[in-house]
Amino acid sequence: MSRLFGTADILIPQVKNMEKWAVIACDQFTSDAEYWQRVAKNTKGYPSTANLILPECYLGREDEPERIAKIKDTMAEYLESGVFTEYPGSYVYVERTQENGSVRHGIVGAVDLEQYDYSRDSKSMIRATEATVEERIPPRMRVRKGAALELPHIIMLFDDFQDRIQKYIETIKPDLKQLYSFDLQEEGGHIAGWLVNGEYAKKIDSLFDEYCAETDSRYNGVEGEPFLLAVGDGNHSLATAKKCFEEMKAENPGKDFSNHPARRCLVELENIHDHSIVFEPIHRVIFDTEPARLLEKLKESCCAPDGYTIRWVSGESEGSLTLDRNKGELAVAILQEFLDGYLSENEGRIDYIHDDDALINLAKNDNAIGFLLPYMEKKQLFRGVMAYGALPRKTFSMGHSREKRYYIEGKKIK
Numbered sequence: 001m002s003r004l005f006g007t008a009d010i011l012i013p014q015v016k017n018m019e020k021w022a023v024i025a026c027d028q029f030t031s032d033a034e035y036w037q038r039v040a041k042n043t044k045g046y047p048s049t050a051n052l053i054l055p056e057c058y059l060g061r062e063d064e065p066e067r068i069a070k071i072k073d074t075m076a077e078y079l080e081s082g083v084f085t086e087y088p089g090s091y092v093y094v095e096r097t098q099e100n101g102s103v104r105h106g107i108v109g110a111v112d113l114e115q116y117d118y119s120r121d122s123k124s125m126i127r128a129t130e131a132t133v134e135e136r137i138p139p140r141m142r143v144r145k146g147a148a149l150e151l152p153h154i155i156m157l158f159d160d161f162q163d164r165i166q167k168y169i170e171t172i173k174p175d176l177k178q179l180y181s182f183d184l185q186e187e188g189g190h191i192a193g194w195l196v197n198g199e200y201a202k203k204i205d206s207l208f209d210e211y212c213a214e215t216d217s218r219y220n221g222v223e224g225e226p227f228l229l230a231v232g233d234g235n236h237s238l239a240t241a242k243k244c245f246e247e248m249k250a251e252n253p254g255k256d257f258s259n260h261p262a263r264r265c266l267v268e269l270e271n272i273h274d275h276s277i278v279f280e281p282i283h284r285v286i287f288d289t290e291p292a293r294l295l296e297k298l299k300e301s302c303c304a305p306d307g308y309t310i311r312w313v314s315g316e317s318e319g320s321l322t323l324d325r326n327k328g329e330l331a332v333a334i335l336q337e338f339l340d341g342y343l344s345e346n347e348g349r350i351d352y353i354h355d356d357d358a359l360i361n362l363a364k365n366d367n368a369i370g371f372l373l374p375y376m377e378k379k380q381l382f383r384g385v386m387a388y389g390a391l392p393r394k395t396f397s398m399g400h401s402r403e404k405r406y407y408i409e410g411k412k413i414k
Contacts, residue, residue: 009411099402281373
């Protein structure tokens with residue numbers, strides 16, 4: 001069996017301006033086209049991952065096919081022209097300095113898609129932490145199918161109280177080759193990466209194997225089937241990779257795909273117990289609706305004197321309400337279930353916003369209302385998924401929107 005998480009043949013760009021190379025995950029700032037216009041202006045004429053991704057704010061537009069074709073042509077051009085150096089059988093150790101000065105630690109490697117299942121009742125070793133919206137996968141597949149390489153913004157979490165991999169990294173860091181160190185554009189903080197290969201990589205493999213071997217004892221007494229890796233960010237991107245790989249196998253019956261490069265997906269692995277990881281709430285804003293009517297229906301069907309308090313904003317008005325705790329374990333689950341039902345019968349369009357100020361500004365639009373949700377404790381994640389299955393979509397976010405993963409490394413997938 002392929003390793004659940006292991007080394008990969010990682011592509012590192014050899015460009016003069018890394019700040020212009022790295023851009024934020026494509027599923028960020030989906031309601032802020034000006035953000036992506038600034039990125040396009042800043043990176044114009046430079047080798048950049050801005051030329052290799054399709055920001056989701058452009059999905060469904062008339063020029064989408066043209067944009068996707070250009071992305072795939074640029075991937076081939078970058079590979080052929082020597083933009084990348086490939087490091088076979090390697091990891092990349094990453095340190096990301098965030099807005100508040102804290103440093104998040106991660107290991108870039110590859111996960112085995114054969115051991116991942118994004119269905120809500122999954123029993124696989126790699127699981128989604130939030131419900132997967134099937135209709136969000138086909139647009140992403142249009143970008144991935146036929147593409148020569150992948151760029152990861154997926155963050156995978158593991159639940160190691162001992163933090164054994166990071167402790168080992170600290171002992172070898174002075175001996176590692178630094179691959180990059182630069183400030184990220186659009187106030188994304190600072191990032192640095194080091195090559196981990198050879199005997200160092202083998203030691204990380206053995207430490208990860210130790211973590212895997214302790215799974216049963218780690219969750220002794222917890223309801224549900226234990227698992228090893230949870231998708232912290234990029235759930236729909238990993239689901240897209242899985243779907244594309246399954247389609248590839250179905251279209252080529254009898255072909256051996258055990259060593260196909262598309263079987264393994266590049267991710268950044270982070271320990272959920274890293275002190276810098278904070279689960280931020282993801283707020284909801286509804287556009288093109290009747291705010292007063294929506295608010296009235298929400299109060300009628302979901303509120304009670306005792307429960308979870310959330311704040312709402314609409315235009316210049318704001319207030320708070322209490323969601324009935326008898327309707328669920330999480331405020332976000334109660335609200336999302338209501339909104340799904342309401343929007344299936346009434347006018348309105350929902351978006352998911354990470355930052356408080358951004359939500360408040362968007363909720364000031366005509367015919368809009370926003371809801372600010374509370375924090376979720378990260379210690380609930382693995383145990384919650386074991387007991388209840390995937391959590392409601394957009395339950396939490398790992399940090400602010402500008403702290404999402406930027407595209408830097410790559411891997412061939414064909």
